[in-house]
Amino acid sequence: MRNFRAIAVLAVLRFMVIPGFTQAPDALEIIKKVDQKMRGNYSYQEMEMKIVRPDWERAVTLKSWSKSTTYALILITSPAKEKGQVFLKRDKEMWNWVPSIERMIKIPPSMMMQSWMGSDFTNDDLVRESSIVIDYVHNYLGEEDINGTSCWKLELNPKPEAPVVWGKIIVWIDKEYNQLKVEYYDEDEYLVNIMNQSNIRKMDDREIPTHLEMIPADEEGKKTVINILSATFDDPIPENFFSQQNMQRVR
DSSP states (O other): OHHHHHHHHHHHHHTOOOTTOOOOOOHHHHHHHHHHHHHOSEEEEEEEEEEEETTEEEEEEEEEEEETTTEEEEEEEESTTTTTOEEEEETTEEEEEETTTTEEEEEOGGGTTSBSTTSSSBHHHHHTOSOTTTSEEEEEEEEEEETTEEEEEEEEEEOTTOOOSOSEEEEEEETTSOEEEEEEEOTTOOEEEEEEEEEEEEETTEEEEEEEEEEETTOTTOEEEEEEEEEEESOOOOGGGSSHHHHTTOO
């Protein structure tokens, strides 16, 4: 009889909800949903990038194509000086086609942390060389509000030997799986960049942040702003689109 009562009590406890206790969200699943929402299996985007400095500003427009995490191609459409430049990522390799000198330049892994087009984004940021899903261990830190919106706060730490440029990433994600804020730290856990994302709008079949600001943490008056003007997702793009030959003819 005692054993029966013990089993009965355990069965009841299994289904009881203890006041004030909720299971922490799965950080990895949150990151997967955010990544899939922003990237899709395929994506095409038209964007405007503005580089802001204390005494000058410069605008760049571009088109971007991607296939999963494996392929990415970016075409600069203005200004005239940079128009026609193309950046290609295939697996772990990256190239830059410069039409003014008719030269193909291979970008080595050591340059992934370098500034992209003089902006506050890195080569890694723009072509997503590292994967926030695969290359990091994900930890749930709790909930915080960002501009009045309740967000999950996650910490991403690089896996051993992962080919990443950041020592740690802190990210805030709202309950619709939109990334609203990101802090990037170096290997010494020194805050390097802060990215704020806002202006959530419907693009194709989903709502995503369309205004991104990358702000250097210790350089007052500097930032880079990207506005997504249009986007489509999951329209198949053939693999041969992401080729060195196509870099010279894509428009």
